[in-house]
Amino acid sequence: MMGENFPPLLELQNVSKIFTLKPFFGPEKRVEALRNVSLTLQAGRALAIVGESGSGKSTVGRAVARLFRPTSGRILFAGRDIAGLTTHADQMSYLRMVQMVFQDPFAALNPAHKIRHHLVRPLILHRGLKGDALEEATRQTLVDVELDPDVTLDKYPHELSGGQRQRVNLARALAVDSRLIVADEPTSMLDVSIRRSVLDLMRRLKLERGISFLYITHDIATAHYIAEETAVMFAGQIVEYGPSASVIRNPQHPYTQLLLSAVPDPAVRITGGRGEQGQPFSMHAETVRNSSRRPVGQPAEVASGHFVYHHLDMSPPMGDIAQHA
Ligand SMILES: Nc1ncnc2c1ncn2[C@@H]1O[C@H](COP(=O)(O)OP(=O)(O)OP(=O)(O)O)[C@@H](O)[C@H]1O
Ligand SMILES: [Mg+2]
Incomplete structure (x- = not known):
């Protein structure tokens, strides 16, 4: 239930990020990657961030994933400023609730380990499962992303297709019970023919599991497929924002x-x-x-x-x- 008094799941308030590049020679260079970005994402919904290369989309995603601190502005998760997560326990809990899925489906998978390992670890670490309950939960996370556990569990990442690897990445977010998935161009390295099915899966996880998505993409035309709302970025700023259908039409x-x-x-x-x-x-x-x-x-x-x-x-x-x- 969304009551009047519930804070949004995620809120960016005037977030700016300046990168300072210090070359060996010559003057410092400042890159204003984000300029006063304000965004709101409600629980169980998806927000698309669209824009061309260099517009600042991934910088938004990385700031939300707490990979760096904004130069100014605030990021609130469930009403709480994430800059204030100072204890180890708070930080671990945030990293569990907010997961990133990257463009390169290999990026987060260890080539030396079977798929089983990638799912078992978070289930032990974050949910404390063991024995039959662990085995059952491991299989279920694969079923939830439409992969056959009998075929998939004992394969190595390179033995899967790009689309299957991206499903495993989503399964890992399910394993830790994430509330928000930051999906940074999750389908752009996949075969055109399977992009839609991965988007379909994300949409289903949103509708059935109530997981929220920050969906980062170049492709404004497909944003409405998963995201109720779309924000258009250019040169570090939001220039337009609203219901996806309205923005596109x-x-x-x-x-x-x-x-x-x-x-x-x-x-x-x-x-x-x-x-x-x-x-x-x-x-x-x-x-x-x-x-x-x-x-x-x-x-x-x-x-x-x-x-x-x-x-x-x-x-x-x-x-x-x-x-x-
Ligand atoms: N760590 C960094 N150091 C310096 N500059 C950076 C850094 N990360 C990003 N930038 C710069 O910030 C700007 C925004 O980059 P960002 O990666 O957010 O763009 P993007 O919209 O995700 O682009 P793409 O579609 O190519 O992924 C770019 O000018 C980029 O060069
Ligand atoms: Mg990017």
Whole structure:
């Protein structure tokens, strides 16, 4: 039951992350990987973060997985600031509740160990199981991800297909009873023909087990398949945010339109959306990208729960906006 008083499962409040690169020669370089990112994910739901390479998607995921601290801003899990998890017990419990699934299905699997080992360990460590109960739970986690335990348990990671390995990674999250899975491009290295079935599985885990997903992807067109809500990122900022169907059918930010049009040619004109003052626009792709880098201000609600961020600093003007109006 979602009551009024329940905090969201995950909340990012104005999270920024600056990476400082110190080359041997020359000046320090600062990369603003995240700029004032605010997001909310309710329990049992999925939020897609979409955007092109370098937009900051994985940095959001890694910050949530506590792989580093944000430069500023807060990340709350079930209402609690994760920066305040200082005891070992608190940190272990957080790492159990929040699991990452990576693009490379090999990344988290030890090639020297059979699948059984990968599942048994978390079941012992986190649930304290042993004997028949351990064997039963090990088999069940594989059944839950639609793998046959008789065939899978004694195989090594390299003996499975990419899709099967990704299922094992999801099984490990089930083994520790995760509440949130940060899935960073979980299907992009898989064969096109099996991507859908892995997405199907994640959707089922969400609906049947109430597991929440932060689903990171390049592919805005498939985000709605698992995620109720979609956030579009560019250059470290959220530029648009809302129910996935609304964002995809009625994209408001020029950059979202560019993503949906998926045109590689920077000279192609993007038309049909609404610009920042509500005027219809037509812009070259490169102009869209340049103007979308400017800092954003407060979001405006354009439909129920659907927000578009307007950019601050209107000068220099967006240059190439055709005045249809
Ligand atoms: N550890 C790091 N040190 C320095 N810069 C980093 C680091 N991690 C990320 N960045 C920079 O931060 C920006 C965002 O990177 P991030 O990996 O979050 O992008 P992404 O949206 O996940 O891209 P992709 O789709 O290619 O995975 C990029 O400019 C990247 O080079
Ligand atoms: Mg990434």
